[in-house]
Amino acid sequence: MNDASTTEKAAGTGAPVPAAIVAVTSWLLAAAAVVVFVAARPGLDSNQLFFLVDVVGAAVYGTVAGVVLARRVHPVPILLGVASIGVGTAALSYSWTELASVRPELPLGFIAPLQNTAWIPGTLALFLVVPWLIRDQATDTVTRIGVVTGTAVTMWFFWARTYTEIQDIWFVGPVVAAGFATAGHVAWRWRRGPVDERAGMGWLALGSALMAAAYIPLAVPGVPWMLTPLLHLATQAFYPVAILAVVLRQRLWGLDLAVSRAALAGSLAAVLAAGYVVVAVAVSLILPTDNSVVAQAVAATAVALAVQPVRSSLTHRVHRLVYGDGADPARAVRILGRHFAGAESPEVLLGELAAGIGAALRLESVAVRRGNEVIARWGEPSGPVEEVPLRDGALAVTAPPGETLGTRSRGALSELASVIEAGLVVLRSAEELETARRRLTDARLEERRTIRRELHDGLGPSLAGVRLGLQGARNLIDTDSAAAGDLVDELLRELDRQVDGVRELSRDLLPPVLDELGLTPALSELAANHARGGFHVELDADIPADMAEPLAVAAYGIASEAILNARRHSGAGGCRVRIAGDGNVLALDIFDEGTGLGSDTRAGVGTQSMRERARGAGGTLRIDSGEYRGTVVRARLPWCGR
Known part of the structure; x- marks a missing residue:
């Protein structure tokens, strides 16, 4: 929802004093009706169940009207207030009439007819008019037609039932038809309306349909006397919850209240209980029990068999409605697990x-x-954030507007967090793989730079010089053959040096002896090559024979570069190489007793190459000053056997 509409929602003002008057009046009417009813002590009949419906309606709708009206003046809370006061007045009228029947001295006057008329306008408007008005946008033509139709049907029902003797079907039928039409339009808004106006509309569509269906028995002769009031009691317990679900989840009219999901589930549980009673009463009325113990047992068994499947099915649907797939964490995990196979990338997977x-x-x-x-x-959070800690982070969630997470939702969230942790592991593995790929690319690039530098700075100029020398020898052949011969001999010696240089470069990159005999002989050959150049390398090697080739290549590259750095920069006459493996870690240390690390020493290409080789093998590398003097290169590489 955009900022403009949000601002528009928040701009409304409430009427706290009228809201309090409506709520208090409704509760006072309900309480007074109960007190008078208890004093009258009437016998059991269907009217008493309708009385219970009116008492519950006065308390529930009065509370909802007060909550909404205190925060926003709107036709919806006003109609809710009219309904609550109307049914409260009808309940008090009925109980007062019952009391007057046992105490003739009490006046009746205009009070008695109210039990049949006071409830009509507000109650019918609840499901014939209110659903059309629960919106934050301007009303369109369809909405206006719906409001006019609902109002006309309400007025027709009131007039026909109060002042005529026509059959019930002629004034109940339009109510049922208009009610289902209203529920259908709400269902259409739920499925096809603007996305930001769909939240909670499924509840309102169901509640409107149930309210309309509750009036069908009024026009059907022969319906058990308890069925109609029980249906009204069940729908009256559910419908205000449906209204609040829309108002609060969409934050209509700037309302932002927290409603516990447990409270919603409890309200629906009351509907289930009423439904249970309805089925039980219906089955007991249909089955003849007489006074036979066997007949009563058959009736009880039939009731249990009829009610249990309904209760189980509705309970499951209620949990799915309130908690979603979180009502069955195992199912939710299976659904989430399908994303692992089809995600294009770890980032997409986590999304x-x-x-x-x-x-x-x-x-x-x-x-x-x-x-x-x-x-x-x-989604975008707009309410309080709740977090579930993960191994490498946290899962932060917010409940829908007007709701809070219950114990069941928190438990399901904790179980589903393991799926997120698995996604984080996949992401971390992908990042590590990408890092290793980049390091390998960098190492290859550095090796190519080394080869290019050796060819460009060494072999290339040397070959160019040999070519110039050969040209000079050719010019001297006719005039000074002896000088030409000496020049050719010098050129041959230069070619021999370049051939040796190419071989040394080849050995430094990957010496053949490393492939054929292993790391220790390769390091021994490396030490011998440096010794011929006047730089003494002392080798102390204790390496198991089953070292994997990638580890051997990394260790040789680090040792070769460290020895070359010591030869070029330390000023010492030699260095010591100590390498050992214990089955877990390969430890490689290169010591020299030269000038050591200066304060202005900067890492060069060789140092970067050593670090990249160590990281590429999954290890670490440190370069420190020696205990007394010189430099120490320490590499620790995870052991990798064949």
Whole structure:
């Protein structure tokens, strides 16, 4: 929802004093009706169940009207207030009439007819008019037609039932038809309306349909006397919850209240209980019990068999409605697990998992955080954030507007967090793989730079010089053959040096002896080559024979570069190489007793190459000053056997 509409929603003002008057009046009417009813002590009949419906309606609708009206003046809370006061007045009228029947001295006058008329305008407007008005946008033509039709049907029902003797079907039928038409339009808004206006509309569509269906028995002769009031009692317990679900989840008219999901589930549980009673009464009325114990047992068994499947099915649907797939965490995990096979990347995977959890648990927003970085987000939070800690971060969620997370939702969230942790592991593995790939690319690039430098700075100029020398020898052949011969001999010696240089470069990159005999002989050959140049290398090697080739190549590259750095920069006459493996870590140390590290020493190409080789093997490398003097290169590489 955009900022403009949000601002428009928040701009409304409430009427706290009238709201309090409506709520208090409704509760006083309900309480007074109960007190008078108890004093009258009437016998059991259907009217008493309708009386119970009116008492419940006065208390529930009065509370809802007061809550909404205190925050926004709107036709919806006003109609809710009219309904609550109307049914409260009808309840008090009925109980007063019952009391007057046992105490003839009490006046009746205009009070007695109110039990049949006071409830009509507000109660019918609840499901014939209110659903059309629950919106934040301007009304369109269809909405205006719906409001006019609902109002006309309400007025027709009131006049026909109060002042005529026509059959019930002629004034009940239009109510049922208009009620189902209203429920159908709400259902259409739920499925096809603007996305930001769909939240909670499924509840309102169901509530409107139930309210309309509750009036069908009034026009059907022969219906058991308890069925009609019980249906009204069940729908009256559910419908205000449906209204609040829309108002609060969409934050209509600037309302922002927190409603516990447990409270919603409890309200629906009351509907289930009423439904249970309805089925039980219907079955007991249909089955003849007489006074036979066997007949009564058959009736009780029939009731249990009829009610239990209904109760189980409705309970499951209620949990799915309130908690989403979180009502069955195992099912939710299976659904989320399907994302692992089809995700294009770990980032996309985490986004899909966050969206899956949000949809499964009916949340407002879900964010996956690693450290201080949000790496996946679904929805936009607008309320208090609750977090579930993960191994490498946290899962932050917000409940839909007007709701709070219950114990069941928190438990399901904790179980589903393991799926997010698996996604984070996939992401971390992908990042490590990408890092290793970049390091390998960098190492290859550095080796190519080394080869290019040796060819460009060494072999290339030397070959160019040999060519010039040969040209000079050719010019001297006719005039000074002896000088030409000496020049050719010098050129041959230069070619021999370049051939040796190429061989040394080849050996430094990957000496043949490393492939054929292993790391220790390769290091021995390296030490011998440096010794011929006047730089003494002392080798102390204790390496198991089953070292893998990648580890041997990395260790040789580090040792070769460290020895070359010591030869070029330390000023010492030699160095010591100590290498040993214990089955877990390969330890490689190169010591020299030269000038050591200066304060202005900067890492060069050789140092970077050593670090890259160590990281590429999954290890570490440190370069420190020696204990007394010189430099120490320490590499620790994870052991990797064949």
